[in-house]
Amino acid sequence: MSYNRENNSTKDICFVIHSLQAGGMERVMSELLNFFAAKKEYRVHLVLYGIKRDIFYTIDNRIIVYRPDFQFDNSRRLQSTIKTHFFLRKIIKKINPISVLSFGERWNSMVLLALYGTKIPVYVSDRAQPDKSLGKLHDTLRIFLYPKAKGIIVQTQKAKNIFKRFYQHDNFKVIGNPIRQISSNNEVRENSILMVGRYIQSKQQDVLIEIFSKLNAPDWKLVLVGYDHLKQKNQEKWELLAADLKVSDRVIFAGKQENVEYYYNTSKVFAFSSASEGFPNVIGEAMSAALPIVAFDCIAGPSDLIHDSVNGFLIPLGDKDLFAKRLQFFVDNPHVIVSMGKKSKEFIAEFELNYICTEFEKFIVSK
Numbered sequence: 001m002s003y004n005r006e007n008n009s010t011k012d013i014c015f016v017i018h019s020l021q022a023g024g025m026e027r028v029m030s031e032l033l034n035f036f037a038a039k040k041e042y043r044v045h046l047v048l049y050g051i052k053r054d055i056f057y058t059i060d061n062r063i064i065v066y067r068p069d070f071q072f073d074n075s076r077r078l079q080s081t082i083k084t085h086f087f088l089r090k091i092i093k094k095i096n097p098i099s100v101l102s103f104g105e106r107w108n109s110m111v112l113l114a115l116y117g118t119k120i121p122v123y124v125s126d127r128a129q130p131d132k133s134l135g136k137l138h139d140t141l142r143i144f145l146y147p148k149a150k151g152i153i154v155q156t157q158k159a160k161n162i163f164k165r166f167y168q169h170d171n172f173k174v175i176g177n178p179i180r181q182i183s184s185n186n187e188v189r190e191n192s193i194l195m196v197g198r199y200i201q202s203k204q205q206d207v208l209i210e211i212f213s214k215l216n217a218p219d220w221k222l223v224l225v226g227y228d229h230l231k232q233k234n235q236e237k238w239e240l241l242a243a244d245l246k247v248s249d250r251v252i253f254a255g256k257q258e259n260v261e262y263y264y265n266t267s268k269v270f271a272f273s274s275a276s277e278g279f280p281n282v283i284g285e286a287m288s289a290a291l292p293i294v295a296f297d298c299i300a301g302p303s304d305l306i307h308d309s310v311n312g313f314l315i316p317l318g319d320k321d322l323f324a325k326r327l328q329f330f331v332d333n334p335h336v337i338v339s340m341g342k343k344s345k346e347f348i349a350e351f352e353l354n355y356i357c358t359e360f361e362k363f364i365v366s367k
Helices: 024-037 074-095 108-114 136-148 157-166 205-213 234-244 260-266 281-288 320-332 334-351 353-364
Strands: 011-017 042-048 064-066 099-103 122-125 151-154 172-174 192-196 221-225 251-255 269-272 293-296 312-315
Touching: 011 024, 011 074, 024 042, 024 099, 024 353, 042 074, 074 108, 099 108, 099 353, 108 122, 108 136, 136 157, 151 157, 151 353, 157 172, 192 205, 192 260, 192 281, 205 221, 205 234, 205 320, 221 260, 234 251, 260 281, 269 281, 269 320, 281 293, 281 334, 293 320, 312 320, 320 334, 334 353
Parallel strands: 011 042, 011 099, 042 064, 099 122, 122 151, 151 172, 192 221, 192 269, 221 251, 269 293, 293 312
Antiparallel strands: none
């Protein structure tokens, strides 16, 4: 797609991502696109270059979108990768933006390699678990290419500490995700402990079911909002586990929900048993709904959101007994649920959409 530089004072800025399908990373990218498009001083370009190039999220119609004129053929992966490399280099050089922002831990290296040797400043944002290996090839590429980036954006302080050990770079910035605000219609809160997350092994809903079975809380239920993913087919196994532990009548598999706000607003406590994260948006959403949190202190994210003993509890990873003890504390002390929930809502204001987008702008746009 071509465009005219009708206003020389307008700054061209380029966002690069492999997909705008439904997903947390993609949602954040769409919100950044709309934030910059609403500002008169920018002309916003989106380069969408992955296998699936349709757009799930609503984006401003002023955004100029570029897609390769060829399909990525997985059966000829090397050839398609090379073609994509040259497409990225050609189109971004033509745009000649003041800066490029790339999302995607495996994909950032492709963008950096495509623009290697140009003077176009490239900022990369890594959205996954920071200490996770992506395989020998991708790990090696990142070690070589990430230092070439103008700046590196990470989502948590733990991620920054890890990345500083991995990559020789002096321009890191911690910027969390913008958190969707959960509005209440004055729903009645029930005696329920909520977790929201896909039914995959790393989320450890099975561990949470085991913890819940230890509680002295006969009039409480555990609600698991999510769905089977990655072909792991965990729901059936976890339903059997709940039956074995004699809590199947109080463990609710709510499935995939369009109206997840209802569950945030009708629960009293949010529990998060995940063993690894990039940035857990659902914790932030639960805080926005004034829920206190009990979560494993996994890498990374919970420790950037939870102030231990103030708006919830951080539990050392794997300590199921302490996790159960903290949940029991909430069951036994309903007044603390309310006070800690209010603190959650106060703290999450730091992750308001406009504030987070402005932090990106300050980092990637030279003043």
